[in-house]
Amino acid sequence: MTDNLFQDTNLTVEERLAAEALIVDVDGFEGPLDVLLTLSRTQKVDLRKISVLELARQYLAFVEKAKELRIELAADYLVMAAWLAFLKSRLLLPPDPSEEGPSGEELAAHLAFQLERLQAMRDAAARLMGRDRLGRDFFARGQGEDITRIKTVTYTATLLDLMQAYARIRTKDEFRPFVMDRDSVFTMEQALDRMRGLIGFSGGWTDLLSYLPEGWHSDPVKRRSATAATFAASLELVKEGRLEIQQSDTFAPIQLRKRKEDGA
Amino acid sequence: MNDAAGTHDSLFEAPPMAEQERMVEAVLFASPEPVTVRELENRMPIGCDVKQALEHLKGRYEGRGVRIVRVGDAWAIRTAPDLGFLMQRETVETRKLSRAAVETLAIIAYHQPVTRAEIEEIRGVSVSRGTIDQLLEMEWIRLGRRRMTPGRPVTFVVTPEFLDHFGLESARDLPGVKELRAAGLLENRPPPGILSGSDEDDDDEDVIDDQPELFEEE
Amino acid sequence: MNDAAGTHDSLFEAPPMAEQERMVEAVLFASPEPVTVRELENRMPIGCDVKQALEHLKGRYEGRGVRIVRVGDAWAIRTAPDLGFLMQRETVETRKLSRAAVETLAIIAYHQPVTRAEIEEIRGVSVSRGTIDQLLEMEWIRLGRRRMTPGRPVTFVVTPEFLDHFGLESARDLPGVKELRAAGLLENRPPPGILSGSDEDDDDEDVIDDQPELFEEE
Numbered sequence: 001m002t003d004n005l006f007q008d009t010n011l012t013v014e015e016r017l018a019a020e021a022l023i024v025d026v027d028g029f030e031g032p033l034d035v036l037l038t039l040s041r042t043q044k045v046d047l048r049k050i051s052v053l054e055l056a057r058q059y060l061a062f063v064e065k066a067k068e069l070r071i072e073l074a075a076d077y078l079v080m081a082a083w084l085a086f087l088k089s090r091l092l093l094p095p096d097p098s099e100e101g102p103s104g105e106e107l108a109a110h111l112a113f114q115l116e117r118l119q120a121m122r123d124a125a126a127r128l129m130g131r132d133r134l135g136r137d138f139f140a141r142g143q144g145e146d147i148t149r150i151k152t153v154t155y156t157a158t159l160l161d162l163m164q165a166y167a168r169i170r171t172k173d174e175f176r177p178f179v180m181d182r183d184s185v186f187t188m189e190q191a192l193d194r195m196r197g198l199i200g201f202s203g204g205w206t207d208l209l210s211y212l213p214e215g216w217h218s219d220p221v222k223r224r225s226a227t228a229a230t231f232a233a234s235l236e237l238v239k240e241g242r243l244e245i246q247q248s249d250t251f252a253p254i255q256l257r258k259r260k261e262d263g264a
Numbered sequence: 265m266n267d268a269a270g271t272h273d274s275l276f277e278a279p280p281m282a283e284q285e286r287m288v289e290a291v292l293f294a295s296p297e298p299v300t301v302r303e304l305e306n307r308m309p310i311g312c313d314v315k316q317a318l319e320h321l322k323g324r325y326e327g328r329g330v331r332i333v334r335v336g337d338a339w340a341i342r343t344a345p346d347l348g349f350l351m352q353r354e355t356v357e358t359r360k361l362s363r364a365a366v367e368t369l370a371i372i373a374y375h376q377p378v379t380r381a382e383i384e385e386i387r388g389v390s391v392s393r394g395t396i397d398q399l400l401e402m403e404w405i406r407l408g409r410r411r412m413t414p415g416r417p418v419t420f421v422v423t424p425e426f427l428d429h430f431g432l433e434s435a436r437d438l439p440g441v442k443e444l445r446a447a448g449l450l451e452n453r454p455p456p457g458i459l460s461g462s463d464e465d466d467d468d469e470d471v472i473d474d475q476p477e478l479f480e481e482e
Numbered sequence: 483m484n485d486a487a488g489t490h491d492s493l494f495e496a497p498p499m500a501e502q503e504r505m506v507e508a509v510l511f512a513s514p515e516p517v518t519v520r521e522l523e524n525r526m527p528i529g530c531d532v533k534q535a536l537e538h539l540k541g542r543y544e545g546r547g548v549r550i551v552r553v554g555d556a557w558a559i560r561t562a563p564d565l566g567f568l569m570q571r572e573t574v575e576t577r578k579l580s581r582a583a584v585e586t587l588a589i590i591a592y593h594q595p596v597t598r599a600e601i602e603e604i605r606g607v608s609v610s611r612g613t614i615d616q617l618l619e620m621e622w623i624r625l626g627r628r629r630m631t632p633g634r635p636v637t638f639v640v641t642p643e644f645l646d647h648f649g650l651e652s653a654r655d656l657p658g659v660k661e662l663r664a665a666g667l668l669e670n671r672p673p674p675g676i677l678s679g680s681d682e683d684d685d686d687e688d689v690i691d692d693q694p695e696l697f698e699e700e
Contacts, residue, residue: 030582033606076607102674110673117604120667125588127657129579132563134647138549139294139561139569140514143340155402157361157369159430165363166370167444169387287568289547290561293511294569307568329507343508350509350525 014042023066026073032080035062037115047116052108053091056084087111186216186226191233199243205255208234278311281320288317298338365395369404373426373435377408377419396420404429496529499538506535506557516556516646552651554642563649583613587622591644591656592668595626595637600670614638622647 022035029035039058040050063081066073090104132138194213208230209217216226234256237243247254278284287308292299304314318339322332325341333342343351361369368391371383383391399405399420408421422435432438496502505526509517522532536557540550548559561569579587586609589601601609617623626639640653650656662668 030585030605031607036606106674110671113671114604114606117667118606120662120665121585121588121592121604124592124656124658124662125584128588128591128648129584131648131650131657132566134560134649137566138563138649139290139566141511141559142294142296142514154358155361155365155398156358156429157366159432161361161366162370162373162430163439163444165366166374169367169371170444286545286547286562287565290565291547291568293548293559294561327504329504329509330511341511343512344504347505347508350505351512 020065022062023069023071026066026071026077032059032077033114033118035059035077036080036111037118040115047112047119050112050115052111053088055111056088056091059084060088184219184222184225186213186222186229188229188232188236191226191229192236195230195233195237195243199237199256199258203257205246205257208254208256211256278313279309281313281317284308284312284314284317285320285324287312288314288321292321292332292339292341295340298335298340300338304339361398362395364392365398368395369399369422369426372399372405372420373422373438376421376435377411378421379411379417379419381417383420496531497527499531499535502526502530502532502535503538503542505530506532506539510539510550510557510559513558516553516558516642518556520555522557551649553646554652556642558646560649579616580613582610583616586613587617587640587644590617590623590638591640591653592659592662593670594639594653595629596639597629597635597637599635601638603670 022029022038026035029038036055036059039062040047040055042058043050043054045051060081063073063077066077087104087107091108095103134140190213191211195211198211209227211230211234212223212226216222231254234243234245234254238245238259242259244257244259245254279287288304291304291307301314301318304318305312308314318332325332328344329347330341330343333340367387368383371386372378375382375386380391380396396405400407402425403423404426405420406423408419410416411419426432427434497505506522509522509525519532519536522536523530526532536550543550543559546562547565548561551558551560582605585605586601589604590596593600593604598609598614614623620643621641622644623638624641626637628634629637644650645652653659659668
């Protein structure tokens with residue numbers, strides 16, 4: 001540390017001012033390499049000819065100054081300081097042949113390379129950003145007659161679809177109104193039950209239609225079903241020999257009467 | 265106004281016409297909307313003869329892939345109409361007809377001419393306007409004769425396009441209910457209470473004209 | 483590929499070159515985005531020599547208000563940069579990039595494909611997530627292939643949008659890239675005495691030559 005203070009006194013006034021400016025500005029730096037790059041400018045030489053030793057001194061002075069001013073430096077600034085202190089000792093001391101690893105010169109050369117590369121990237125970035133740019137200097141078509149994606153939606157169906165749909169409707173008809181359908185269908189069995197009960201009371205010829213159950217007269221669908229069922233039941237009863245049936249003419253009313261016992 | 269611009273020419277160094285043409289070209293190209301002459305004049309250096317530059321530019325693009333066109337009182341660059349096909353990425357999406365549409369279509373095919381009320385009766389649900397419209401639009405159905413019943417409702421019949429699409433010579437070629445049943449498409453049980461359209465009558469040939477009776481009782 | 487197209491010529495009646503030029507012109511005019519050669523080929527009639535048509539068209543627009551420019555594998559029409567002053571109204575204020583973002587972008591462009599660790603090594607400071615995100619969001623960079631080193635880190639490369647924005651035909655045309663390369667400043671030189679992962683692949687040097695592949699997946 002005393003070494004550092006000692007080094008500090010070696011700095012020119014200009015350098016010290018620069019270092020203080022850096023410290024005030026420490027938040028504006030993009031890391032230790034950025035600080036080194038800035039410091040290197042004070043040497044006013046080509047980066048390839050930079051004195052890394054001198055640069056290390058400047059950086060260490062910068063860190064010391066920050067400490068004096070009680071400015072908290074981020075860890076990586078301190079890591080760099082430690083590394084530079086090590087580098088400096090390597091550069092100052094005669095090489096120890098027993099020591100492993102890269103020489104001070106190699107380390108210094110790499111640091112110089114890093115600085116030069118960073119500077120090169122900065123210059124490149126500036127040139128890049130300085131180029132003519134789309135939307136600022138040159139322009140794309142403002143009115144994109146963009147490709148119209150003509151989406152033609154065609155609907156299709158196959159004959160099978162059609163047939164299945166129709167079949168579905170017809171099948172559905174059987175299920176949908178199942179109970180209701182029962183309502184409008186008077187089965188022969190029902191008619192037979194009814195006729196068996198009623199037939200005993202019939203004396204003379206009676207119109208078949210009068211045997212239709214209550215509520216099956218008005219609705220044509222129901223009437224048709226009940227008529228057919230009653231007619232079929234009558235035929236059944238005739239077959240059983242319990243009923244006589246007659247019709248005077250085509251389309252004339254069908255008449256029924258109980259068959260006289262003994263064929264009287 | 266041109267005259268006014270003309271008198272200014274001597275006072276202001278207007279760019280050469282070729283340059284003015286370039287400017288008009290760039291502005292028309294980059295502008296999101298057609299650009300009026302006034303707007304062009306405002307943007308370009310004083311002393312420019314925008315109208316003349318436009319005429320030059322228009323001539324230059326004659327017969328090319330794009331043209332300088334006038335849109336109202338503004339100007340724009342547009343692709344040549346004969347190359348419109350290049351601007352279209354045709355994607356034909358084939359979708360299945362909805363179930364409602366297929367069913368409605370089937371009923372029309374089997375029962376035509378048929379009124380909407382009849383279709384609804386057969387399907388047991390109401391038929392949306394959209395479904396009918398879609399089928400009309402596809403040209404698979406068209407309006408038939410009006411039914412001679414109260415209200416004179418319109419009827420629907422299938423079209424030659426329909427027959428064409430389904431590979432039928434006539435609607436009579438549609439498999440009857442019997443065949444549907446044989447093919448296992450219909451449960452082997454006669455639908456009670458409903459007249460099964462086309463199987464029992466061999467005079468199915470009259471289907472097209474005679475169906476009306478089927479629906480007399482409404 | 484051109485040869486293949488040539489042999490097809492006899493089979494398919496390709497339109498005359500002047501007509502092909504019109505077609506390419508129309509398509510490029512219509513699209514605000516660069517259009518790839520493949521896309522052009524797909525859209526135009528079979529047998530067209532798109533590349534030749536593009537060359538013709540490029541020549542035709544030499545010195546005009548708009549130019550035919552190449553962006554990677556794609557082509558676009560852009561206004562001549564010297565006329566930018568006329569377009570003030572169209573200027574879209576782009577978000578100002580931070581210094582960190584600009585540097586990171588430049589490093590990616592010049593060193594691609596490059597890992598985050600390499601970017602950090604070059605800048606001597608860690609790269610914030612936000613910086614990368616911003617560049618990704620702007621679609622100026624995208625993920626490249628993973629590096630075949632331990633940990634298989636992702637790499638970053640620049641996009642065709644980046645090239646388009648900066649008016650570059652390819653990453654090879656980045657300003658000063660040749661000089662930087664000659665000076666060894668695009669090398670990923672490891673610190674001495676450290677066995678770094680990145681020195682194994684010396685093929686990093688071909689980065690620029692390899693560029694075409696970077697944009698092959700469109």
